[in-house]
Amino acid sequence: MKRLTLSLTAAALLSLHGPALAQQVELKGRPVLQAVEGLKPGQYVWNPEAAPDGPVLMVVNLATQRAVLFRNGVPIGASTISSGKPGYDTPTGVFTVLEKKQEHYSKTYNNAPMPNMQRLTWKGIALHAGNLPGYPASHGCIRLPMKFSSLLFGATKLGMTVIITSLPVTPNRSEAPDFAAPIAPNTTTLARAPYEWNPDKSKSGPVSVIVSTSDQRAIVLRNGVEIGSAPARVAGAVNGGWAYALRAWDDTGQHWLRLQFAGSGSGMEVAPGEGNRFDTPWDFKHAVQTVLRPGSIIIVTPQSLKAGSSGSSATVIENEESAL
Known part of the structure; x- marks a missing residue:
């Protein structure tokens, strides 16, 4: 026994x-x-x-x-x-x-x-x-x-x-252009579109910007709390999605790294004018500039950010009691 x-x-x-x-x-x-x-x-x-x-x-x-x-x-x-x-x-x-x-x-x-x-x-x-x-x-x-x-x-x-x-597929990494660099107001079709901006909802913490090509919308999170949102369009194919990480910000400007987290699995060569692919309200883009810090993340995804939408939904913020 x-x-x-x-x-x-x-x-x-x-x-x-x-x-x-x-x-x-x-x-x-x-x-x-x-x-x-x-x-x-x-x-x-x-x-x-x-x-x-x-x-x-x-x-x-x-x-x-x-x-x-x-x-x-x-x-x-x-x-x-x-x-x-x-x-x-x-x-x-x-x-x-x-x-x-x-x-x-x-x-x-x-x-x-x-x-x-x-x-x-x-x-x-x-x-x-x-x-x-x-x-x-x-x-x-x-x-x-x-x-x-x-x-x-x-x-x-x-x-x-x-x-x-x-x-x-597995992720790949390559250098990225200055995605968040200001664009002249007249160059974007969404320049005067309405947007939401409430930075007082979360006054500190890491900043992430999520751009959904499915929703044609951008959401800004600070410390996991949504502080802003706006319409956003991305010209051309997203190829599964990618993320930009703000590595540094000095006298020479912003320095970003880009990593691909889905798609063909091959390296991503980035054209110098890729920043022009992103179309968002001018004032919203300026507001985002004021909260970005080294360590901030900008994510571009073909997935929807709306729970219950077709395809796989993305849970961004929840405030309900823990079930763990």
């Missing part, structure tokens, strides 16, 4: 922790985005020295069951994940980290442990350590290897942007 008990205990431990045991894979000179494709369940890569500081952005790909962490536009880590199983699908869209707790237990699922929890919605979606069987198996959360979840927890802050996409 004792032998049976020990065997059952060992099996239980393997079931709970075996696939999720964090196993770091050495890069051996390979770029992070190349190494991520060959990771097995529970494996991850971590190279923070590639970008010691700067704005942080995470991209989670449900199709490939991978997550990539960028800092200052440079990929510094990547991991396998396990997202929501059928019936508990993980939502796609643009999110911010609303809460962080190293020790957390689920209020919904039998007090299940959720180490290194980083909340993305108040309805129960979060990043946390958990079992990684190699396929979607969670109740909607994004499970990570234990050690990677700990490293990620230490590298992020409240308000960090998390993009969840479902296209079967």
Whole structure:
């Protein structure tokens, strides 16, 4: 009986922790985005020295069951994940980290442990350590290897942007033009269009601007709170979406990095006049300039920001009681 008990205990431990045991894979000179494709369940890569500081952005790909962490536009880590199983699908869209707790237990699922929890919605979606069987198996959360979840927890802050996409490609990085540079009022067809601007709703914190080509609208978030919105158009194909990170702002102007989080999977060469593709009200663009700081993120996505719209909806802000 004792032998049976020990065997059952060992099996239980393997079931709970075996696939999720964090196993770091050495890069051996390979770029992070190349190494991520060959990771097995529970494996991850971590190279923070590639970008010691700067704005942080995470991209989670449900199709490939991978997550990539960028800092200052440079990929510094990547991991396998396990997202929501059928019936508990993980939502796609643009999110911010609303809460962080190293020790957390689920209020919904039998007090299940959720180490290194980083909340993305108040309805129960979060990043946390958990079992990684190699396929979607969670109740909607994004499970990570234990050690990677700990490293990620230490590298992020409240308000960090998390993009969840479902296209079967890995991100790519390239230099970007000054997207937010002022454009003469007469050059934009939306120059005098009405817009919303309420910066007093959130007076400090990281700033993200999300441009949805589906909605033809831009939303400005500061510390996860919407402070502005306006009509916006993007000329040409978006090719799955991309994000701009404001690396620095000095006497020579703004310096942006662009990363592609979906699309063809190839590098993105940016034409010098790409900033002219963006059409928004002149005064709105000026207002956005006043809140941008190094670390700000501008995201362009073909997905809708409206809950309940056709296709995958993007949850941007929620104020309901936590379900985690």
